Structures are given as structure tokens and as C-alpha cells.
Amino acid sequence: NAGVTQTPKFQVLKTGQSMTLQCAQDMNHEYMSWYRQDPGMGLRLIHYSVGAGITDQGEVPNGYNVSRSTTEDFPLRLLSAAPSQTSVYFCASRRSGDRKNQPQHFGDGTRLSIL
Amino acid sequence: GESVGLHLPTLSVQEGDNSIINCAYSNSASDYFIWYKQESGKGPQFIIDIRSNMDKRQGQRVTVLLNKTVKHLSLQIAATQPGDSAVYFCAENPPADKLIFGTGTRLQVFP
Numbered sequence: 652n653a654g655v656t657q658t659p660k661f662q663v664l665k666t667g668q669s670m671t672l673q674c675a676q677d678m679n680h681e682y683m684s685w686y687r688q689d690p691g692m693g694l695r696l697i698h699y700s701v702g703a704g705i706t707d708q709g710e711v712p713n714g715y716n717v718s719r720s721t722t723e724d725f726p727l728r729l730l731s732a733a734p735s736q737t738s739v740y741f742c743a744s745r746r747s748g749d750r751k752n753q754p755q756h757f758g759d760g761t762r763l764s765i766l
Numbered sequence: 767g768e769s770v771g772l773h774l775p776t777l778s779v780q781e782g783d784n785s786i787i788n789c790a791y792s793n794s795a796s797d798y799f800i801w802y803k804q805e806s807g808k809g810p811q812f813i814i815d816i817r818s819n820m821d822k823r824q825g826q827r828v829t830v831l832l833n834k835t836v837k838h839l840s841l842q843i844a845a846t847q848p849g850d851s852a853v854y855f856c857a858e859n860p861p862a863d864k865l866i867f868g869t870g871t872r873l874q875v876f877p
Contacts, residue, residue: 755865
């Protein structure tokens with residue numbers, strides 16, 4: 652099992668460009684989520700999905716879109732990148748069922764810089 | 767290099783000593799708590815979890831203590847090793863599909 656795989660690992664964009672961050676998991680996890688990590692602020696939830704075809708907003712959803720067409724993939728889209736979106740982005744997944752017995756598993760992140 | 771963690775509180779310990787990392791959580795309705803370890807350039811890695819109906823849970827070299835009265839969580843690492851050097855995050859889970867993360871503590875282990 653590869654676990655949670657994120658691509659690319661690094662990316663530099665210009666303001667206004669669009670981009671999709673990819674996330675795939677091979678554990679057949681129904682729950683998937685996206686976080687951003689900024690200095691001194693811990694991880695903050697952007698969007699999450701409890702299964703294919705279902706997505707919901709987290710704490711900081713503005714400027715990001717998601718879709719969930721398959722169980723395996725949960726891409727995060729930046730439609731018009733802004734410098735405030737410079738961050739490290741993490742994707743995570745877990746099994747469905749009792750959330751108190753299913754810690755999330757994280758990928759190794761995408762480091763995104765917006766110039 | 768990694769820019770995350772520039773302003774984190776830091777705990778420095780000598781190899782072989784015990785480490786205690788503390789965390790205050792915010793939501794009194796949270797009923798599940800998780801500790802994660804994050805090494806440079808990596809994603810958070812699960813260490814140990816605890817449900818709110820417990821006060822203490824032990825793993826291999828790690829113990830988590832939960833004090834719901836003061837909304838406090840701690841992670842104890844026994845016989846700290848250089849490989850334990852990392853940033854440690856606590857996360858609380860209210861009755862919803864969302865985790866709330868703390869800001870993290872950097873653990874530095876000296877020989």
C-alpha cells in the first residue's frame with residue numbers, strides 16, 4: 652500500500668494562475684480531507700468528503716474547490732491563485748464508521764508558493 | 767527548507783530523559799483526541815489517541831493523559847531518543863467530521 656499520495660511535492664505559481672493539487676489513497680478510505688499548514692497556526696481544514704459524490708466545507712474553504720468522483724481521488728483546485736494561498740497543503744484519509752476509532756492518515760504534502 | 771514551525775514553542779531534552787508535551791483544547795464537546803508527530807518535510811504521523819471516557823492511555827514509550835475539567839491533554843515520551851525530534855500536534859475531534867489542530871510543539875533531543 653502506498654497510503655496517501657500527493658502530487659506535486661513543490662509548485663510555484665504566479666498570481667491569478669489556476670492549479671489542481673492531486674491526492675490519491677489506496678486504502679479504500681471513504682473519508683478524505685484537505686488541510687493547509689501555515690507557520691504558528693497548525694493545520695486548518697479546507698474541505699472534506701465523506702464519500703464519492705459528497706463534499707463539504709471546512710474552516711477555510713474560500714478560494715478552493717473540490718470534487719469527489721471516485722473513492723480513491725480527492726483533487727483540490729485553486730481557480731485563481733493569490734499570495735495568501737502560499738502554504739503547505741496536506742491531504743488525509745480515514746475509514747468511515749466510528750470516527751473515534753479511525754485516526755486520519757496524512758500524505759507528505761504539497762509546498763505551494765504564489766508569487 | 768521547511769518554513770512551518772518558525773514560531774513554535776520548543777521543548778529541549780537530553781537523550782534518555784522523559785518528555786512531556788502539553789496541549790490545551792478549546793471545545794468542551796470534543797470527545798476524541800489524537801497526537802501526531804511531524805518530521806521535517808513529512809506529513810503528520812499518528813502516534814496515539816484517546817477517547818473522552820478515558821483519562822489515560824499508554825502505547826509503546828508514549829502515554830497520553832486527558833484532563834477534561836481543565837481541557838488539557840499531555841503526551842509523555844519515555845526515554846526520549848534522537849529519533850523523537852519532531853513537531854508534535856494535538857488534535858481534538860468534536861462530534862463532527864472535523865479535526866481541530868493545535869499549533870504544535872517542537873521537541874529537540876540532545877545527546
